[in-house]
Amino acid sequence: MTTSLATALERLAAYRTNNTRASQETFEHGCLILKSGSKTKFGDDAWAFLEQLALASIDVGRLDIADECIRQLADKFPASPRVDVLTGIRMEANVSMDIVLQYYGQLLDADPTNAAVWKRRISVLRRMGKIETAVDELSRFLDTFYTDTEGWLELADIYTSCNQYTHALQALSHALVLAPQNPFTVLQFAETAYTLGDVPLALKMFLAVVDMSEHDVSTDEPPRGICIRAWLGVKLCSRQLIAASNNTQSTSGTVIPPLKKLKLIEELATERLLAAYTGQESVAGYVSAWLAPC
Amino acid sequence: MSYTLSATTYFKIFFHAAKHPHKQINGVLLGKKSAGDVIIEDAVPLLHHWTSLSPMMEIGLDLVTQYADSVGLKLVGYYQASDRLDDTSLVPVGEKIAGKIKQGFNDAVAFVIDGDKLGTHEAALIPYTSLSTSSSWRPFSGSPAPFSQNSSFKLALDDLPRRAVALVRDEHRHHKFGDFDDHLEDVSIDWLRNRACIPDAMIHGT
Numbered sequence: 001m002t003t004s005l006a007t008a009l010e011r012l013a014a015y016r017t018n019n020t021r022a023s024q025e026t027f028e029h030g031c032l033i034l035k036s037g038s039k040t041k042f043g044d045d046a047w048a049f050l051e052q053l054a055l056a057s058i059d060v061g062r063l064d065i066a067d068e069c070i071r072q073l074a075d076k077f078p079a080s081p082r083v084d085v086l087t088g089i090r091m092e093a094n095v096s097m098d099i100v101l102q103y104y105g106q107l108l109d110a111d112p113t114n115a116a117v118w119k120r121r122i123s124v125l126r127r128m129g130k131i132e133t134a135v136d137e138l139s140r141f142l143d144t145f146y147t148d149t150e151g152w153l154e155l156a157d158i159y160t161s162c163n164q165y166t167h168a169l170q171a172l173s174h175a176l177v178l179a180p181q182n183p184f185t186v187l188q189f190a191e192t193a194y195t196l197g198d199v200p201l202a203l204k205m206f207l208a209v210v211d212m213s214e215h216d217v218s219t220d221e222p223p224r225g226i227c228i229r230a231w232l233g234v235k236l237c238s239r240q241l242i243a244a245s246n247n248t249q250s251t252s253g254t255v256i257p258p259l260k261k262l263k264l265i266e267e268l269a270t271e272r273l274l275a276a277y278t279g280q281e282s283v284a285g286y287v288s289a290w291l292a293p294c
Numbered sequence: 295m296s297y298t299l300s301a302t303t304y305f306k307i308f309f310h311a312a313k314h315p316h317k318q319i320n321g322v323l324l325g326k327k328s329a330g331d332v333i334i335e336d337a338v339p340l341l342h343h344w345t346s347l348s349p350m351m352e353i354g355l356d357l358v359t360q361y362a363d364s365v366g367l368k369l370v371g372y373y374q375a376s377d378r379l380d381d382t383s384l385v386p387v388g389e390k391i392a393g394k395i396k397q398g399f400n401d402a403v404a405f406v407i408d409g410d411k412l413g414t415h416e417a418a419l420i421p422y423t424s425l426s427t428s429s430s431w432r433p434f435s436g437s438p439a440p441f442s443q444n445s446s447f448k449l450a451l452d453d454l455p456r457r458a459v460a461l462v463r464d465e466h467r468h469h470k471f472g473d474f475d476d477h478l479e480d481v482s483i484d485w486l487r488n489r490a491c492i493p494d495a496m497i498h499g500t
Contacts, residue, residue: 163346225479232350289360290357
């Protein structure tokens with residue numbers, strides 16, 4: 001694969017900004033840069049690049065490259081908490097989890113405010129299958145570091161994987177308080193509410209996603225990206241609520257829109273989804289059949 | 295009763311796992327019963343994102359069922375991969391979906407990918423079966439071991455795992471592969487058929 005250095009540098013910078021975990025690509029581009037010796041052109045970004053390449057190398061199993069990156073970082077930044085965490089992650093690749101937990105424990109004893117180490121320890125506990133301990137620790141972590149949105153999303157994910165959807169919703173509510181502008185969190189909330197069985201709440205949140213994402217879009221443009229999921233959710237929920245008439249319970253006490261409004265919402269969802277599938281003959285047939293009245 | 299996975303099925307499961315190595319993935323299997331044996335002809339990938347949440351899964355399953363009808367196949371099984379190498383259990387969501395499939399096809403099977411063995415010459419698929427629609431699913435514990443000589447679980451050709459590795463490593467075929475989650479971001483992605491990732495020779499039946 002021939003990629004110019006400039007392209008590689010750009011790609012890696014974009015991955016760092018978006019926190020993308022495209023480890024194979026990162027590794028390939030990163031090695032190119034490492035070999036060319038042009039790391040110095042990065043300036044201060046050189047160190048973030050080394051950290052990024054170390055993580056990608058661990059992911060693809062090239063511990064030799066990871067070790068080289070970490071060595072350079074440790075030389076430049078002795079006794080750095082950030083390098084300590086990276087060293088821990090490197091250990092996680094091939095050292096026993098008990099020893100890694102001890103290592104993180106020691107770091108936390110020395111500095112209880114090192115949030116990154118605490119999060120690593122929680123993720124190791126989760127990986128070892130010690131779910132209850134992981135949840136306890138994560139809850140204590142979030143008591144201290146309330147504004148860590150990633151922590152709340154992780155907690156929601158752990159609860160969801162154990163079918164504890166109500167607790168997952170509680171964790172997601174905190175994430176929403178911290179990042180109300182993020183339509184993906186609202187979408188996750190909507191899908192979790194549906195999984196729990198609270199269809200009225202799910203409908204409300206799916207509509208919120210649509211509102212956030214299609215706010216500035218003219219109605220001539222078909223829905224894209226996240227809106228397709230959201231409109232599908234709206235259709236799924238409104239159809240069920242119409243079919244159930246007045247026999248739907250909402251554990252959150254969400255008010256169900258009147259039947260007339262529900263039908264209009266369902267119609268709109270159908271229209272938007274058909275618009276999204278214009279020109280996609282190969283699948284449009286199945287989708288139209290799904291959208292049609294039962 | 296034997297279960298045979300076609301090359302297309304095996305490659306698609308492999309590509310799905312290869313595309314999302316650090317995530318949970320799942321999908322369904324299409325096939326039919328022929329002379330008392332189950333022939334698994336195709337795999338349709340579903341999710342790699344929020345795999346424990348149900349709305350998109352439900353919609354995906356509805357669409358796959360329609361597609362299966364239209365090509366004369368039935369939903370005969372489910373597959374999943376964990377994000378952890380050492381976790382080969384069938385997750386709760388998987389049991390639920392497999393149970394639903396079993397209601398429509400009594401000999402339904404679920405496969406959990408063995409992350410440790412995937413990429414070797416072994417099939418790296420652990421079959422789970424259940425006695426009835428209401429009982430739990432257990433890993434197949436009979437002998438011979440699945441995918442070994444004379445086992446009731448077979449691949450259509452012995453060298454499929456090796457070929458799958460080559461297709462990913464040398465031709466990056468998994469980049470031409472998309473699941474329902476991918477389709478929801480870009481409706482032009484043909485998640486039901488995924489023809490582009492299958493070598494031409496195979497599509498034309500050789």
